[in-house]
Amino acid sequence: MRAIIQQFGPALESIALEHYTPASLSSSQIQLKMRFSTMNPSDLITISGAYRSRISLPFIPGFEGVGIVHQCNEQDSAFSIGDRVLPIGSAGAWQSYRNIDERWCFTVPNQLSDEQAATSYINPMTAWLMLSERLQIQQNMTVLINAANSAIGLMLVRMLNHLGIKPIAIVRRDNTLQEFEGCKLQRIININNRDDYHSLIKMKHHIKVDAILDCIGGGESLMLSSLLKEHGQFINYGLLSAQPIPPQFWLERPDINFSYFHLRQWIHSAEKIDIQNKLNEVMQLVYKGIADTKISARFSLKDIHSALNYIQTNEETKKGKILLTF
Structure with missing residues (x-):
């Protein structure tokens, strides 16, 4: 069974389930269950x-998952x-059997559970690449994170x-201390x-932020930019x-060291060995609990609309x- 999109639109209206027979493998492919x-x-x-x-339509959604080599x-x-x-x-991850070019398949260490492996890519890889490849780490630096x-x-x-830095966490509601336990x-x-907002604005007079990790954009990006030290780093x-x-x-802060980070761009420009090495680092962080992911719910593929x-x-x-699950 697989989920398939024949036309773009709201997910509940656009996703259909169908039974299918996997295509024959090309010479460069493997088949995953x-x-x-x-x-x-x-x-x-x-979607x-x-x-x-x-x-291109039609397509099978899903950018993250784990499978077993079947063929x-x-x-x-x-x-x-x-x-x-x-x-x-x-x-292509929302299907029981997936044919995929072998160059886009990567090994998983034995110590990770299937659930850990399935959630070890999008968020953990994005976060670790930003910190290890983009952020200019300095001792005792001040880093601000929104939607923390x-x-x-x-x-x-x-x-x-883990890198020895205590960031400033920006949130959008009170009583979040328990969420940051540990x-x-x-x-x-x-x-x-x-x-809190006024104290944040005043902060620029006595604390200069070295770097900002922003996933909000819009007016919030502009407001936060005023807190950044001269030539500070801003990653969206x-x-x-x-x-x-x-x-x-950019008019108000032309000095800022600004960059966008998109996981897809990094993945599609890196060599396979470099991707595997970064995944190995990330999976160690997952195993240690540093990059582990909470599972909110589990649904069978046949219950995808639920x-x-x-x-x-x-x-x-x-x-x-x-x-x-499949």
């Missing part, structure tokens, strides 16, 4: 047609039947702690609390506000992942 796939809010954005310029050319393949594999680089109590925000906090922070600021990795960073950002209802209506999905 999927064990788990994840459902992310970003999958719904893809809506936001990236239609690079996705391969064992004489020429680096894998053997029964090996556990992380397939990345394209959509989101799944990836908490991951960034734990990873920064984390080391300079402070938590609720940007929707008037007193999302637009949860659905608004671009305004032109005033899963879609859940992800659209349940606040818990902002803190964890939905797993699809």
Whole structure:
């Protein structure tokens, strides 16, 4: 069984389930029997047609999951039947059997559970690549993270702690301290609390922030930029506000060391050995609990419409992942 999109639109209306016979393998492919796939809010954005310029219809959604090698050319393949594999680089994880080019398949260490392996790519890899490849780490630096109590925000906090840094956490509601249990922070600021907001604005007079990790965009990016020290680093990795960073950002702070980070761009420009090495680092962090992911719910693929209802209506999905089982 697989989920298939014949036309872009709202996920509940666009996703259909169908039985299918997997195609014959080409010489460069292996076939995986999927064990788990994840459902992310970003999958719904893809299904809506936001990236239609690079996705042809029909397509199988799902960018993250883990499977077992079911078929391969064992004489020429680096894998053997029964090996556990992380397939990345394209959509196609929401199906029972997946044919995929072997160059986009990566090994998984034995110590990870299937659930850990299935959730070890999108958020953990994005967070770790930003910190290890993009952020200019300095001792005792001040890093500010917005949406810090989101799944990836908490991951960034734990990873920064692992690197010896206590960040400032920006959130959007009160009483979030328990969500940061075990984390080391300079402070938590609720940007929707008037007193907290004013203290945040005043902070630029006595604390200069070295780096900002922003996934909101819009006016919040502009406001936070005023807190950054001269030539400070600003990394944007999302637009949860659905608004671009305004032109005033660059007019007011032309000195800022600004960059966007997109996992897809890094993955599609890196050599396979470099991707595997980074995945190995990430999976060690997953195993240690630093980059582990909370599972909000599990649904069988045949119940995918229930899963879609859940992800659209349940606040818990902002803190964890939905797993699809096969």
